Amino acid sequence: MLDRIRRPWSDRRAELVLGAAACLLAIGIVTMIVFVVRGAWPTFSHDGFSWLGSHGSVDSRIGAMQNTSANPAASAYQIGIWPLIYGTLLSAGLAVALALAVALAASIFIVDFAPPAVRRTMTPVIRLLAAVPSVLYGLIGVLLLVPFTNHLVTQQQKASVAYVIQLSGGGVAVVVLLLAVMITPIMTALITDALESVPRPWREGAIALGLNPLRATLAVSVRAIRPAIVGAVGLATARAIGEAIVVSMASGGASFSPNPTDGVVFWFEPFETAASTIVRNADGLSAPVLHSTLYAIAALLLFSSFMLSLAAYLVKLPLRRYQVSN
Amino acid sequence: MRRPRRLLAFAIAAAVLAITVPVAFAAQIITLSGATASFPLLEQLTAKYATLQHNKIRFSVSQGGASVGIADVGAGKVDIGDSSRGPQAGDPPNLYFYPIAKYFVCVVTNKSNPIANLTESQVQQIFEGKVRNWSQVSGSSLSTTIDVQSRTSVAGVLTTFQNTLLGGGKVASPPATAWASEGLEQQAVEKDPNAIGFLSDYFAVNNKLNAVAYNGTACSVANAVNETYPGWSFFYEVTKGPKSGTEGKFINWIQTSKPAKKIIETNWIPLTITKPVSG
Amino acid sequence: MAQSESAQAPQLLPPRRSRGRRSSLFSWRARDQAVFALAWITGIGLCLVVAAIVLLFATKGFDYLRPDLLFSRPSAAVNQAQSGGFLDPIEGTVMLGILGLAIAAPLGVITAVWVVEYGRPRWLSRIVESAVEVIAGTPDVVLAIFGLALFELGIFAPLSFSSPGGAFGRSFLTSGIIVSAVAIPSVYTATRNGLIATPRQLREASYALGKTRIATIRRVVLPAVRRDIATGATLGLGRIIGDTAIVILLLGATLRTQTESGTPLLGLLRGTGSTLTSYIYNNSPSGEGNAPNKAYAAAAFLLLLILLLNWGVGRIGRIGGPPIHEERRLGA
Numbered sequence: 001m002l003d004r005i006r007r008p009w010s011d012r013r014a015e016l017v018l019g020a021a022a023c024l025l026a027i028g029i030v031t032m033i034v035f036v037v038r039g040a041w042p043t044f045s046h047d048g049f050s051w052l053g054s055h056g057s058v059d060s061r062i063g064a065m066q067n068t069s070a071n072p073a074a075s076a077y078q079i080g081i082w083p084l085i086y087g088t089l090l091s092a093g094l095a096v097a098l099a100l101a102v103a104l105a106a107s108i109f110i111v112d113f114a115p116p117a118v119r120r121t122m123t124p125v126i127r128l129l130a131a132v133p134s135v136l137y138g139l140i141g142v143l144l145l146v147p148f149t150n151h152l153v154t155q156q157q158k159a160s161v162a163y164v165i166q167l168s169g170g171g172v173a174v175v176v177l178l179l180a181v182m183i184t185p186i187m188t189a190l191i192t193d194a195l196e197s198v199p200r201p202w203r204e205g206a207i208a209l210g211l212n213p214l215r216a217t218l219a220v221s222v223r224a225i226r227p228a229i230v231g232a233v234g235l236a237t238a239r240a241i242g243e244a245i246v247v248s249m250a251s252g253g254a255s256f257s258p259n260p261t262d263g264v265v266f267w268f269e270p271f272e273t274a275a276s277t278i279v280r281n282a283d284g285l286s287a288p289v290l291h292s293t294l295y296a297i298a299a300l301l302l303f304s305s306f307m308l309s310l311a312a313y314l315v316k317l318p319l320r321r322y323q324v325s326n
Numbered sequence: 327m328r329r330p331r332r333l334l335a336f337a338i339a340a341a342v343l344a345i346t347v348p349v350a351f352a353a354q355i356i357t358l359s360g361a362t363a364s365f366p367l368l369e370q371l372t373a374k375y376a377t378l379q380h381n382k383i384r385f386s387v388s389q390g391g392a393s394v395g396i397a398d399v400g401a402g403k404v405d406i407g408d409s410s411r412g413p414q415a416g417d418p419p420n421l422y423f424y425p426i427a428k429y430f431v432c433v434v435t436n437k438s439n440p441i442a443n444l445t446e447s448q449v450q451q452i453f454e455g456k457v458r459n460w461s462q463v464s465g466s467s468l469s470t471t472i473d474v475q476s477r478t479s480v481a482g483v484l485t486t487f488q489n490t491l492l493g494g495g496k497v498a499s500p501p502a503t504a505w506a507s508e509g510l511e512q513q514a515v516e517k518d519p520n521a522i523g524f525l526s527d528y529f530a531v532n533n534k535l536n537a538v539a540y541n542g543t544a545c546s547v548a549n550a551v552n553e554t555y556p557g558w559s560f561f562y563e564v565t566k567g568p569k570s571g572t573e574g575k576f577i578n579w580i581q582t583s584k585p586a587k588k589i590i591e592t593n594w595i596p597l598t599i600t601k602p603v604s605g
Numbered sequence: 606m607a608q609s610e611s612a613q614a615p616q617l618l619p620p621r622r623s624r625g626r627r628s629s630l631f632s633w634r635a636r637d638q639a640v641f642a643l644a645w646i647t648g649i650g651l652c653l654v655v656a657a658i659v660l661l662f663a664t665k666g667f668d669y670l671r672p673d674l675l676f677s678r679p680s681a682a683v684n685q686a687q688s689g690g691f692l693d694p695i696e697g698t699v700m701l702g703i704l705g706l707a708i709a710a711p712l713g714v715i716t717a718v719w720v721v722e723y724g725r726p727r728w729l730s731r732i733v734e735s736a737v738e739v740i741a742g743t744p745d746v747v748l749a750i751f752g753l754a755l756f757e758l759g760i761f762a763p764l765s766f767s768s769p770g771g772a773f774g775r776s777f778l779t780s781g782i783i784v785s786a787v788a789i790p791s792v793y794t795a796t797r798n799g800l801i802a803t804p805r806q807l808r809e810a811s812y813a814l815g816k817t818r819i820a821t822i823r824r825v826v827l828p829a830v831r832r833d834i835a836t837g838a839t840l841g842l843g844r845i846i847g848d849t850a851i852v853i854l855l856l857g858a859t860l861r862t863q864t865e866s867g868t869p870l871l872g873l874l875r876g877t878g879s880t881l882t883s884y885i886y887n888n889s890p891s892g893e894g895n896a897p898n899k900a901y902a903a904a905a906f907l908l909l910l911i912l913l914l915n916w917g918v919g920r921i922g923r924i925g926g927p928p929i930h931e932e933r934r935l936g937a
Contacts, residue, residue: 014819018719023729025716025789026736035754036747059504063479066393067416102647105640109648113641122648124919125655131840131911132658133847135882136904140661142890143897158471162458166473166501168518181654188651214637214644235742242744245849249891254500275850278746280506282854283390284480285753286401298750305742355863386863386877403773510890 036302039295042288046077051296055080058255058272062281065290076289081297083257087271090172090258091247092240095179099236102180103187104222104229110188111195112217126192130185134245137178141250145177146170149268157265165269170252173267178246183236190235194228195221227316234312238305244275251276274301356573359388360395360408362507363483363526364561367427368408370589371580378585383572389507392482396421399564405573407564410482410526422568425560426580428595431487432530432537432545432557438519441465443539449491452522455498460520468520474502475514475523483508486559487524491540528593551595561594659908666905669898675906679860679884691903693862694884697777698846698910700873701856701880704781705788705845710838712785713792714827721800722822741790749854752783756855765875773857778874780855784848788841795837799830832921839918843911849882856883881907 009017037044043051055061061079110122150169158167198221206216222229252270255277260266272280274297284290358368365387372385390398392409399407400418413423433449435441442465444452451457452472460468476497477484488496505511508529515521516534524530530537530545537545540557549555563569569577580586581597590596633641677690716733724730756764757774765776803826811821827834857863857877879887881903886892888900 008817009819011818014817014822015719015723015725018715018723019729021712022716022719022733024712025740026732028786029736029739031755032743032748032751035751039750039754057500059499060479066391066397066480067414102651105644105647106651109644113644114648118648122652124915125652127918128912128915129651129655129658131843131847131915133849133882133907133911135847135849135885136658136662136908138891139885139889139900139904140658143900144661155470159459162471162501163455164501166471166503168473168503184651212633212637214633214641218640238742238744242746244744244746245886249886249889253503256500275744275746278750279850279853283394284397286394286397286403295750295754298747301744302747305744305747306739309738309742384863386859388857388859513890 033302036295036299040292040299042292043077043079043296046074047079051079052082052085053080054082054257058083058277062277062290062293065293066284066287072289077292079293081274081277081300083255084272084274084277084297085300086257087251087255088241088273088275090271091175091179091251091273092237094172094176095183095240096233096237098176098180099184099187100229100233102184103191103232106184106188107191107195108214108217108222110192111221112213126185126188129181130189132182134182134243135249137182138246138249141174141178141246142170145174146250149174153265153268157268161262161265161269165254165256167265167268168252168270169268170250171268171270172258174250175247175271178250179240179243182243182246183239186239187232187236190228190232191225194225198224230312230315234308238308241273241304241308242275242301244273244279247273248276248279253280354382354572355384355386356406356576357386357388357404358395358406358408359390359398359404360564361392361410361482361561362389362509363392363410363429363481363528364408364427365389365508366528367561367590367594370592371586374585374589375576375579383576391478391480391506392485393480396564399566402566405565406577409562409564411485411559412562414485418566420567422565423562424565424569424577424581425562425597426577427561427590427597428550428558429561430527430545430547430550430555430558430595431483431491431524432527433491433522433524433540434515434530434535434537435522436515436519437534437536439466439468439522440536441538443542446491446493446541449540450493450495453492453497453502453524454495455501458501470520473514473518473521474499475511475518475521476502476504477508477511477524478504478506482559483524483526487557490557490559491524547595560597659912662901662905662908665901666909669902670905671902674899674902679879689899691881691884691899691906693860694879694881694903695906696862697852697856697878697880698882698907700777700878701781701784701852702842702846704777704874705785706838706842708782708785709788709841709845710792710834713789713837713841714796714834716789717793717796717800718822718827721797722818722826737790737793740786743786745787745848745850746854748783748786749851752779752851752855763875775855775857775877776875777856777878780851781874783855784845784851787844787848787851788838791841791844792834792837795833795840796830799833800826803829835921836918839914839921843914843918846880846907846910846914847882849886852880852883853886856880860884860887881910 055078058079058081065076065079110119114122146169148169149171150167153167153169161167195217202220202224203216206220207213211219251272253272254270255272256270258266258269258271262269278294278297278301281290281294285294356372358372368387372387376383376385387408392411395404395407396409396417398404400421407421409423410429413421433444439460441463444463444465448457448463452463453474453476455474457463458472460466460470460472463472474497476499484497488494503514505514508525511523512525512529512535515523515525525535527545527547527550539545540555543549543555545555545557550558563577563580565573565577568574587596587598674690675695676692678692679689679694716737720730720733753774755761756779757772759772761774761779762772764778764782765773807825807829808821811825812818816824856879859877860879862873862878863876885900885903885907888896888903890897
């Protein structure tokens with residue numbers, strides 16, 4: 001029998017075997033969707049879409065869910081996770097906006113203005129920044145940044161929200177900063193690659209017409225790589241939405257909806273995201289109601305990451321006529 | 327052509343041997359999970375029992391909170407659940423709670439805010455979020471915002487605190503910060519001069535924190551024994567169905583043997599010391 | 606100035622090229638100058654941020670990391686701050702890395718080979734490519750929670766150990782399988798790019814000699830992209846050992862490596878334990894821990910590992926000369 005395996009394979013057999021192995025990934029994804037939705041089904045069937053709204057404190061509902069018996073009533077599944085959705089969108093949105101600005105500026109710097117020695121060191125620097133594990137960023141957050149911001153928050157600011165929430169340093173500002181530092185290298189690498197693949201004559205033509213180098217880059221190269229920018233933004237948003245560890249370590253731990261009208265205090269208010277809620281409450285998966293709630297949140301995350309890739313693909317379609325990489 | 331075949335046969339034989347032989351040397355494992363308040367006690371008890379059994383039994387103890395332990399044992403994930411609260415409506419069915427030790431809960435403040443005593447209504451107002459500034463609390467010289475530290479809802483210590491010292495009320499959280507373990511809440515109160523919280527005795531009674539008397543009664547072992555201090559409860563070991571098998575023997579050992587009692591006495595109150603019957 | 610100089614000097618030297626006034630920085634509009642300054646600031650700023658991070662963990666590591674920590678086992682959890690090392694988390698990280706890579710590397714390479722070299726029917730190949738993209742974009746918490754649901758089924762009990770409610774579901778094997786998913790996109794992309802970049806002539810020469818397609822792939826093409834595979838695998842390994850969420854949910858969170866009953870190797874794989882990442886998380890103020898010094902020490906060590914891996918990626922790229930698809934074209 002071993003001889004039969006060791007004889008040279010025919011192309012047909014090889015193609016089938018390799019194809020089957022390659023399809024394992026697609027099958028894996030389908031299995032993942034099936035299992036996650038199956039685990040989440042009790043919550044969906046009991047709550048319907050009202051689950052996405054706001055029904056009071058998420059923390060207290062999750063707390064109550066830890067204590068339910070094996071045959072819970074329909075009302076036990078009641079929860080409104082809007083604060084989590086809001087926290088996710090807020091932190092990811094602000095972080096991506098900040099990271100986009102920084103990444104564009106840094107990419108233009110690398111491609112156009114950096115002296116060759118600096119450019120050579122930037123590549124390993126960016127790659128290293130991208131490789132730092134998220135738990136290290138979380139550690140920096142919780143051991144350095146949170147005590148630092150706690151120092152910055154004045155007593156009056158704490159007293160102004162004292163009856164609603166307790167400020168302890170962790171919150172919007174720290175998390176947005178950490179997330180931005182995490183996703184900037186990814187975006188920078190993608191945008192730099194794309195900028196370098198713009199044909200040189202395009203930009204040189206702009207310079208020949210009298211634009212200065214910066215204007216030429218902005219007018220020609222950056223416009224030409226718009227598909228790549230969209231792709232980078234999509235990838236970075238997916239990363240920011242799914243980041244659970246940094247948020248759970250540095251966000252202050254209360255599922256509160258930070259209020260922009262609070263002024264400066266807004267940046268110090270704690271919040272929770274969907275992903276961090278799953279990690280925080282992972283111990284309690286034995287309780288059936290909490291189990292299905294957490295799976296429902298995971299299903300929401302899965303759905304949103306699908307939608308994000310789809311959206312990035314759709315946005316890139318009309319930009320394809322520029323024909324520059326990606 | 328023949329050498330690879332021999333190598334392959336040898337590899338298969340080695341794998342089969344590796345899988346089948348050492349089954350005889352397996353140690354039995356008992357899994358526990360649950361309360362962070364009783365974790366220091368269980369760590370010592372399980373270590374002692376394992377050595378007494380000549381390491382034929384191994385323990386795997388994890389934390390997570392009393393309700394997590396109860397849910398885990400109800401779902402069959404672990405053998406024994408550690409709980410710092412008694413049974414509640416809403417717990418999984420068919421659970422048996424075996425008390426192993428008595429503990430008590432103290433209200434604690436930071437060392438720089440050495441409040442000697444708080445009345446019942448003061449404790450209720452502070453933890454229920456009605457009073458938010460130290461200047462409104464007599465006995466404190468601070469005038470800053472009160473940073474209330476509490477536990478997450480899975481904590482048995484929270485249940486005990488709410489039932490006994492809050493008279494059935496609930497800690498308002500937010501604005502209180504909910505910590506996932508006793509150790510974390512202890513750290514929070516240690517570091518923040520404006521903090522107030524509640525901790526089980528192992529974590530509260532030390533020279534890093536200020537334990538506050540309640541309605542004039544000091545928070546101490548003696549007052550918990552004679553039950554003049556109201557904030558006490560039991561640690562339970564929870565099993566699904568009546569205790570049996572190796573877990574049952576372990577629980578019996580904790581409840582009856584001398585080495586176990588010596589361990590419990592170090593920081594908690596053994597069950598054999600009861601309130602002396604008057605008269 | 607330069608133009609007048611070159612007009613005066615005799616034509617022995619080539620005229621000095623002047624940049625002209627228009628492209629001098631000082632002639633730009635203020636807004637452009639601001640953007641220019643911003644670009645420089647962000648570029649240098651990124652370098653400074655990296656330097657700050659590395660310096661921070663280097664100094665903290667210097668303060669707290671001692672060699673005996675690397676070789677002693679963690680002590681009881683309540684005493685984490687006082688004693689004990691993190692040998693078990695290091696073991697866990699190594700095991701998880703090997704397991705994850707052992708699954709991710711073959712799967713990623715095979716998928717890339719099939720997509721590039723065969724790839725029929727076309728709709729299937731597009732589905733597979735999208736599948737890899739989807740895996741790359743899925744948050745690791747979702748992967749972890751899927752793993753829990755999957756491996757708690759009774760039929761997967763041999764992968765962890767059975768409990769009265771089905772299977773426990775948490776072990777090195779189960780977390781290794783799930784964590785390989787975060788490395789597959791790296792291996793796939795690197796291999797695919799390498800395969801696309803190998804010149805057609807290489808394959809055609811092999812066909813001309815009578816080899817079948819699969820033999821060509823196995824004996825000619827794959828060795829040519831060895832370096833890309835190695836780069837992709839190293840990048841994937843970096844992502845595996847840096848992953849925290851999957852470990853927290855799927856590895857049972859016991860401080861020490863606990864082997865399941867039975868065999869030495871299989872029991873180890875079926876048992877629970879911790880890795881450096883979950884150790885750091887648990888010892889930080891977000892876990893149950895009380896030992897920020899230990900967290901810093903473990904973090905410094907982890908960063909060192911990542912730095913070594915990154916340096917390794919750079920070195921692999923340069924072993925043995927330029928990769929085959931950059932050499933002189935055949936026959937040229």
